[in-house]
Amino acid sequence: MMDSFLNVGMNEEIASSLAETSNNPWFAWDSYRRFIQVYGMAFGIKRDDFDAIINKKKKKYNVLLKRYFTGDQMKEVALAYKQLLKAAQIKLIESPPDQLYMAVDQVFSSWESKRAKDYRRIMGISDDWGTAVTVQSMVFGNQSRQSGSGVVFSHSPKLPGDTVRLWGDFTIGNQGEDVVAGLVKTLPISEIQKDLEERDSKISLEESFPAVYTELKRIIYQLLFDEHWNPQEIEFTFEGESRENLFILQAREMSLRDRKKIVDFDAGPEILNEAYLGQGIGVSGGAMSGRIVFTLEEIDTFRKIDPSAKLILLRNDTVPDDILEIDAADGILTARGGLTSHAAVVTYNLGKTCIVGCENLVCNEPAKECMLNGIRMATGDYISINGQKGSVYKGAIKINQPT
Numbered sequence: 521m522m523d524s525f526l527n528v529g530m531n532e533e534i535a536s537s538l539a540e541t542s543n544n545p546w547f548a549w550d551s552y553r554r555f556i557q558v559y560g561m562a563f564g565i566k567r568d569d570f571d572a573i574i575n576k577k578k579k580k581y582n583v584l585l586k587r588y589f590t591g592d593q594m595k596e597v598a599l600a601y602k603q604l605l606k607a608a609q610i611k612l613i614e615s616p617p618d619q620l621y622m623a624v625d626q627v628f629s630s631w632e633s634k635r636a637k638d639y640r641r642i643m644g645i646s647d648d649w650g651t652a653v654t655v656q657s658m659v660f661g662n663q664s665r666q667s668g669s670g671v672v673f674s675h676s677p678k679l680p681g682d683t684v685r686l687w688g689d690f691t692i693g694n695q696g697e698d699v700v701a702g703l704v705k706t707l708p709i710s711e712i713q714k715d716l717e718e719r720d721s722k723i724s725l726e727e728s729f730p731a732v733y734t735e736l737k738r739i740i741y742q743l744l745f746d747e748h749w750n751p752q753e754i755e756f757t758f759e760g761e762s763r764e765n766l767f768i769l770q771a772r773e774m775s776l777r778d779r780k781k782i783v784d785f786d787a788g789p790e791i792l793n794e795a796y797l798g799q800g801i802g803v804s805g806g807a808m809s810g811r812i813v814f815t816l817e818e819i820d821t822f823r824k825i826d827p828s829a830k831l832i833l834l835r836n837d838t839v840p841d842d843i844l845e846i847d848a849a850d851g852i853l854t855a856r857g858g859l860t861s862h863a864a865v866v867t868y869n870l871g872k873t874c875i876v877g878c879e880n881l882v883c884n885e886p887a888k889e890c891m892l893n894g895i896r897m898a899t900g901d902y903i904s905i906n907g908q909k910g911s912v913y914k915g916a917i918k919i920n921q922p923t
Contacts, residue, residue: 521639521840522651523562523630525623526697527555527658529616535598545591547663553598554662554695556605556612562626563610567839573600587665587693620655627653635840642847643869659767661695661757667765669696669757670725671860672709674740677776678716678802678908684744686710686737688753689858690725696755696769699860703837706858706877709733717801717910720879735763743771750774753860776859776868782806782908786918795913797893797903798880800853803864805873805907808832808851809916812901814885819848822900832873832903834890836883838863846870853905853912855881873907880912 530538530552539548557570574586577597583589589597605612613619630636631651640647661669670690679685689699689706698704708714709725710733726733736756743749751774759765783806785792810830813819819831833849835842837856846852846866851873854863858877867874880893889898895914897903904917 521636521843523558523627523633524697525555525558525562525626526695527551528619528623530555530619531614531616532599532602534616535595539591539595542663544663546587546589546594547660549591549594549598550586550662551660553594553601554697556598556601558697559612560601560605560608560610562630563605563608565604565608565610569604570601573597573604624653624655627651635843638847639840639843642843643866654770656769659757659759659769661691661759662693663759665693666761667757667759668692668729669694670699670706670709670755671696672725672736672740672754672756673774673776673860674744674752674754675774676713676716677774677859684737684740685712686726686733686740687713687859689860692723696757699858700755700862703856705856705879706861718799719801729758729761731761731763732758732766735766739768775865776803783920785904785906785913786920791917792911792913795904795915795917797895797912797914798878800875800878800881800910800912801859801864802906802908802910803859803874803876804868804871805851807904807906807917807919808873809902809904809919810851812890812897812899812903813849814883814888814899816845816848818888818899819845832905834881834883835863835885836881837861846872851905851907852876853878853881853903855879855883873905875905875907875910875912878910878912 535548535552539545574597581593613622661667668690672686672688674684676685676687686709688709691699691704691706694704707721707723708719711724711726714724743752752771753774754771755769757767785807808830810832812834813831822829822831830850832851832853833845835854837854852863852867854876855878857863861876864876882891902916904913
């Protein structure tokens with residue numbers, strides 16, 4: 521909920537030099553693009569404004585994903601981002617030391633932002649605590665398709681017991697903010713996770729990057745059994761496939777740990793199969809049925825006209841500004857993100873039902889409608905979700921009442 525800055529210390533001259541010395545122009549200009557975006561968002565520009573620019577460039581060059589841009593095309597995106605700041609009359613500091621001082625001041629100031637205050641109120645965090653700022657040398661998960669970033673749990677949040685099982689999310693060719701912000705499709709850490717969550721991906725960190733996986737496992741065993749730490753949640757980046765290219769960014773006690781007793785649908789396989797709309801990653805809660813909502817205003821309206829109805833917030837992805845909507849809704853369903861994303865962690869801690877990474881979902885939030893498995897649905901329509909299994913269904917399906 522606080523501001524954070526990536527790739528501080530870059531300007532156009534440095535990006536050009538990095539493109540030449542690294543022989544990787546795409547990486548250099550992608551890193552500069554990311555810095556400009558977090559800079560602009562810290563001063564009030566919406567993520568959607570940056571997304572509109574990069575989506576326009578994708579259409580212009582007929583590319584589906586940003587990794588298919590050439591280096592020159594990514595440079596064009598970065599400079600368009602820079603022009604957006606200029607149009608908004610936001611001064612982009614060019615001096616690297618001055619950028620650092622600005623970033624530190626901005627993080628401290630963000631403690632008093634409305635978003636941060638709302639989050640503390642909802643999560644029961646004292647305003648008196650204050651905050652600290654961590655300055656770290658950057659490592660880059662966006663260097664190539666042999667690099668990446670992720671978050672790993674030492675234990676499975678879905679399986680009982682204290683057995684160490686590496687679990688979580690990672691992404692290839694991206695920086696860590698993409699994972700925790702829920703902006704990209706994530707990949708599973710282990711083979712057992714891939715199978716249990718019924719992921720359609722053939723890739724896991726364990727299978728595709730075995731040296732990185734093995735080193736992560738060694739570090740986790742050291743923390744748990746030699747240092748006697750509690751179960752951990754670790755953010756990491758790797759710049760290559762060998763163990764020496766793994767970097768631990770931070771570690772904290774695992775938040776997705778004790779699973780509560782959950783309910784299931786009171787319906788047979790035929791009914792469920794007929795109503796099935798899609799599969800995501802189950803994060804928390806069990807079975808629930810509710811009305812689709814997209815905004816806080818819609819939530820307030822349904823609380824008045826249909827107070828007994830559960831409300832399920834739909835998003836392509838969630839951003840920290842969505843904390844009020846997440847708190848007010850009963851369930852969350854997102855098209856992107858993984859088990860360690862912002863939406864997943866917040867909804868779990870609030871005791872709500874949540875599914876993330878439902879690829880069949882495409883939201884059109886301004887129009888207050890979505891497509892689920894090719895079926896158009898709108899505000900107020902009923903869907904049913906299972907926060908343990910990750911499944912999504914059309915209509916209101918009866919729930920087994922807990923005994």
